[in-house]
Amino acid sequence: xxxxxxxxxxxxKLRVLKSVSLHxxxxxxxxxxxxxxxxxxxxxRTIAGLVRPWSGDIVFSGASLPGIPAHVVASRGCVLVPxxxxxxxxxxxxxxxxxxxxxxxxxxxxxxxxxxxxRIFELFPVLEQRMGQFAGTLSGGEQQMLAIGRALMAKPSxxxxxxxxxxxxxxxxxxxxxTISALRVSGCTILVVEQNSRAVLGIADRGxxxxxxxxxxxxxxxxxxxxxxxxxxxxxxxxxxxxx
Amino acid sequence: xxxxxxxxxxxxxxxxxxxxxxxxxxxxxxxxxxxxxxKHALDANKIVIxxxxxxxxxxxxxxxxxxxxxxSYPYDMFALPLRDxxxxxxxxxxxxxxxxxxxxxxxxxxxxxxxxxxxxWAGVTExxxxxIAFSYSLFTGGLGFHFGAEKLGASxxxxxxxxxxxDQVTIMKDFKTTAxxxxxxxxxxxxxxxxxxxxxPQDMHxxxxxxxxxxxxxxxxxxxxGTFRITxxxxxxxxxxxxxxxxxxxxKRNGLHxxxxxxxxxxxxPATLGPVSPGEEGELVFTTITKEAFPxxxxxxxxxxxxxxxxxxxxxxxxxxxxVEGRTDDLIAVQGVKFFPSQVFETxxxxxxxxxxxxxxxxxxxxxxxxxxxxxxxxxxEYIDEMKTIENLRRSVAQSIEAELGVTATVTFMEEGxxxxxxxxxxxxxxxxxxxx
Numbered sequence: 242x243x244x245x246x247x248x249x250x251x252x253x254k255l256r257v258l259k260s261v262s263l264h265x266x267x268x269x270x271x272x273x274x275x276x277x278x279x280x281x282x283x284x285x286r287t288i289a290g291l292v293r294p295w296s297g298d299i300v301f302s303g304a305s306l307p308g309i310p311a312h313v314v315a316s317r318g319c320v321l322v323p324x325x326x327x328x329x330x331x332x333x334x335x336x337x338x339x340x341x342x343x344x345x346x347x348x349x350x351x352x353x354x355x356x357x358x359x360r361i362f363e364l365f366p367v368l369e370q371r372m373g374q375f376a377g378t379l380s381g382g383e384q385q386m387l388a389i390g391r392a393l394m395a396k397p398s399x400x401x402x403x404x405x406x407x408x409x410x411x412x413x414x415x416x417x418x419x420t421i422s423a424l425r426v427s428g429c430t431i432l433v434v435e436q437n438s439r440a441v442l443g444i445a446d447r448g449x450x451x452x453x454x455x456x457x458x459x460x461x462x463x464x465x466x467x468x469x470x471x472x473x474x475x476x477x478x479x480x481x482x483x484x485x
Numbered sequence: 486x487x488x489x490x491x492x493x494x495x496x497x498x499x500x501x502x503x504x505x506x507x508x509x510x511x512x513x514x515x516x517x518x519x520x521x522x523x524k525h526a527l528d529a530n531k532i533v534i535x536x537x538x539x540x541x542x543x544x545x546x547x548x549x550x551x552x553x554x555x556x557s558y559p560y561d562m563f564a565l566p567l568r569d570x571x572x573x574x575x576x577x578x579x580x581x582x583x584x585x586x587x588x589x590x591x592x593x594x595x596x597x598x599x600x601x602x603x604x605x606w607a608g609v610t611e612x613x614x615x616x617i618a619f620s621y622s623l624f625t626g627g628l629g630f631h632f633g634a635e636k637l638g639a640s641x642x643x644x645x646x647x648x649x650x651x652d653q654v655t656i657m658k659d660f661k662t663t664a665x666x667x668x669x670x671x672x673x674x675x676x677x678x679x680x681x682x683x684x685x686p687q688d689m690h691x692x693x694x695x696x697x698x699x700x701x702x703x704x705x706x707x708x709x710x711g712t713f714r715i716t717x718x719x720x721x722x723x724x725x726x727x728x729x730x731x732x733x734x735x736x737k738r739n740g741l742h743x744x745x746x747x748x749x750x751x752x753x754x755p756a757t758l759g760p761v762s763p764g765e766e767g768e769l770v771f772t773t774i775t776k777e778a779f780p781x782x783x784x785x786x787x788x789x790x791x792x793x794x795x796x797x798x799x800x801x802x803x804x805x806x807x808x809v810e811g812r813t814d815d816l817i818a819v820q821g822v823k824f825f826p827s828q829v830f831e832t833x834x835x836x837x838x839x840x841x842x843x844x845x846x847x848x849x850x851x852x853x854x855x856x857x858x859x860x861x862x863x864x865x866x867e868y869i870d871e872m873k874t875i876e877n878l879r880r881s882v883a884q885s886i887e888a889e890l891g892v893t894a895t896v897t898f899m900e901e902g903x904x905x906x907x908x909x910x911x912x913x914x915x916x917x918x919x920x921x922x
Contacts, residue, residue, distance in 0.1 A: 244503055247510075247538035260535040262507040264500075297538070449511075455535070457514045459507055460591070460775075467590050468777065469569040 242267045242399060242430045243288070243319075248297035250287045257283040259454040260297070265399075270421065270431045272462065274438040274475055275451035281434040282324055284451070285401045288432075289321040290314040301399070316344040320395050324403035326388040330377025334368055337376050337387055341394030354394070361390040364423065382413035389420065400424060402433040406440060418444050438475035442466055450475070490602060493746045494801045501802065505749055506540055508774035513537060513546075516780050519564040522549075522557060523782060543749070544760065548770070549784045551584070554725060559585040565778045575623040576724045583623075586724050587778040593632065595775055599730035599744050600633020606735040606742065606799075607695050607718040609664050611638030614690070616657055618667035618675070619698070620646040625728030626698050630666050633730060639664070646671065650678045658689055665694040669701035669709065670821040673853060676712035686714045695720050697729060699818045700809050702920065704849070719808060725784060726771050732806055740793040740805030747775045750806065751783070752792055755813040766791040768813045769806065787813050815916060819847060819854045822892040829858060830914040832889045836882050838863055842904045848919040856894045858886065861901035 243265040251257040257280045265271045273281050286292045288299055290311035299306040301319050315321075329337050338361065342354045362369040365386040371379060376387060385405055392400055402421065406414040414437065422444050425431055435441035442448055442462040450458040450471060458468060465471050496504070513534040516523040526547045527534060536542065554562060563570065570587040588596065609615060615634045619626030621643055634641045644656055646667075654675055656662065665672060672694060679686070691713050697720030710717050721741050722731040731748060732741040743750045752767040753760055761767040769786045773779075789812060793805040815826050826845055833843045844859035860882060862875070879896045886894045908915050 246503070246506065249535070260510060260538060262503070262510055264503050264507065452514070455514045456507070456511050457518070459511050464591050464594075467594070469565070469589070 242269075242302065243432065244298075244300040245288070246298045246300075248284075248287060248299060249295040250283060250292050250297075251295065252283075252292070256295070257454055258287065261451075261454070261456055262297075263449050263456065263459070265430055265432050267430050268425065268428075269447065270425055270433065270445045272438075272441045272445035272448040273432070273434045273451055274436070274441065274448060274465075274471075276474070277436070278453075279451040280454040281451055282403055285321055285403050285432070285434055288314075288319070288401060291321075312344060315395055315397075318396070318398040320392045320397040320400055322388050322392045322400065322402045322405065325407065326381075326384045328376040328379070328384050328387050328391070330375065332376055333373050334376055334379070334387055335372045337391050338368070338394055341391035342396075344395060353396075357394055357396060361393055364393075364420065365390055380413075381409050382416065385409065385413075385417055386420070389417075389424075393424075397429065399430045399432070402431065404435060405433065406435060406437045414440055436475075438471070439466075490598075494602070494803060496746075496802060498802060501745060502540055504746060505774060506538075508746075509540070509543070509749065509772065510534070510537065512772070512774050512776075512780050513782070515564055515777075516782060520562060520780070522553065522562060540749070543751070543772070543783070546772075546783050548758070549781050551725075551785070551787065554584045555582045558582050560587070562781075563587050563778060564780050565589055570778050572628075573623075574625045574628075574724050574728065584725055586625075589777040592727075592776055592778050595747060596629060596727055596730060597632040597636040599727070599747060600630055601637040602633075602744070603720060603730055603733035604630075604633055604637050604639070604664075604695065606733055607664075607693055607716075608736060609634070609637060609639055609693070609695075613639045613663045614642065614661055615639045615664045615666060616642040616644050616653075616660070616662040618644050618646055618653055618665065618671050625722070625724040626668075629722070629728035629730065630695075634666070650674055651682060654678050654682060654684065657691065658684060661690040663690050663692050665691060665713075665715075667694075667696060668698045668821045669696040669705050670699065670854070672696055672709045672713075672717075673705060676709055680712060686712065689713070691715050693718065695733070697721060697733075699821050699823070700811070702849075721806070721809065723786060725779075725781065726773060726786075727776065731771070735797060735799045735801060737797055737799050739797065740807055742797065742801055742803040742805055745803045748773055750792070750804065752790070753785075755785075761791075764791055764794050766807075766810060769809075785813075787816065789813055815912075817845070817847065817856075817916070817918075819856045819892055822890060824890045824892070826914050826916050828890060829886060829894075832885045833858065833860055833882060833914075836878070836885055838878055839882060840864065840901050840904070842901065842908060843914045844899070844904060844907060845914055845916045846919065847917070854920065856892055857897060858882065858894045859897050859899045859904060861899050861904045864901060 245263050248261045249258050275281050287294050290309055294307045368390055405417050433441055445462045448462050448465045449456045517534055530547050569589050571590050572588040575583040575585045617630050621627035642660055644653055693716045695718045706717050718734045720729055720733045722729040732743040734741050749772040751770040753770050755768040769788045769790050771784050773781050788809045790807045790809050816823055829845055830843055834841055840861040840863040842861055846857040848855050882896045883894055
């Protein structure tokens, strides 16, 4: 589905990604975990076409992505749910969702957009209740659902989620993660970037650990949970042990 | 025949190379951060690891040698602190200082998976009774195969190597062993003992054997297979890399599949250190790409072999290596013991009344390796005519070799002049290997 080979990128003179290689097989949930500033968000933004890669290759569904503008990447089925939701606060929930189908509107695909909207309301019934409400008035969890819903309006085959649990209450995090698992069942392939490592490794098949722009560990979710470095650095296990 | 992990074993070469580069890059990132030796080696060669962008770039990476590992004794090459290590093994110390290796939880789990995979290649299943006659010790053979066989679900008999050979044969017969795992020389010993105990192979339940840890010839394979009436499979591994499970034969028995999702294998010319042309014989070099505790980058094994072209009929896409065809150094393997000729020489030198010359002859007699050491009485020694003195000398040389190297040698006396003439212009001691591999 997605294959990244030795990708380097950054902003102006600042190199963020050093030489990152990873792959996501169709139907997988792959997690990228790491501390603040490791380059996780830059990785997703580079795949989405928002940041230009310096070197290396990104192959999505057999086609090389570097150089392709972000809206084309999205229309090919590779969408990003950005960090911090980024919903359009002064617009209604419905308008936000329609914007997600922006790339398809031009093809006069009205009916299919409507059916997509119904599917999303089935997935997130709360969005239907709030349909006419301004997005800015939603709770954090609802906004996250809206952001995922908006991404689904593009009928993607591949969704990238940037810190979907950020700023959410533990119970809401659980709900969002359950939704992500449900997306996979509906046929989506998922790449999710998280700081909440324990939670995301609970739903992921495989994972990569990023540290200052490089991947230092990869393996199945279980292998990463077994790794004592991961336990100490990202799962806070040592902290617990001291308390006990 | 069953394929244990179809996703990995039959993945396309394209997918495999993506997996290998990902794992190689993570390994390099970790060794650079955690192992002083590699940080130094990479910095000294001015290699920035981010510039290793494809598998082709591997050729620029420095080698790791047995000597590097020896100087790291005991823990300097570990990439994890000891609290994260759950198992420690060591290579036998016969060829110098032992090499100490460590395993994390994930390492042990991968190791067991790979051994289980290899057992399955040879047709072992959960219905088999597996007798492991490797030493359960610091040596990786015993415990390595044990965990793999258990993971597979077979009934494992940890027979180990202690106790006498007859007991081992009795266990094989009474416990209805179906699969034997040991060194080929051990298997030969067991086969002969079985014959001498008048046990007919029909009274046994043995159907296959997996043998490794020392080079063995086709004749040895034929004798083991003939006496036990089994199919024998070859297995390759070494404790530095992981232990057993690095590569092994599948049911086609046409080369040993290297577990390429965990190791990258290269064949180099030991003189130029450059790659050999495809299919040419050279020194095997391994890079571990999933090991956490004891990762190795481009480890020179000293074993000579070549890679086989084409894809195996079994459907697995992992590359195949030939049987190990010998050593790049002068390491000798006799009766399952490994040593350098220089060690024999040093032992001979220490015996009073023996000239500082010796000749080592390796041969096969009744399909067992023999070691003959030719020595000469030092000029000026008294009473050399006396048979008794000669006998005593012979005994003391043989005993010192046995004590020092743990191998039985036949000592023969030669004329000092003959020995000197033979050795002229050649490396001391002279080694004549009459065995055909």
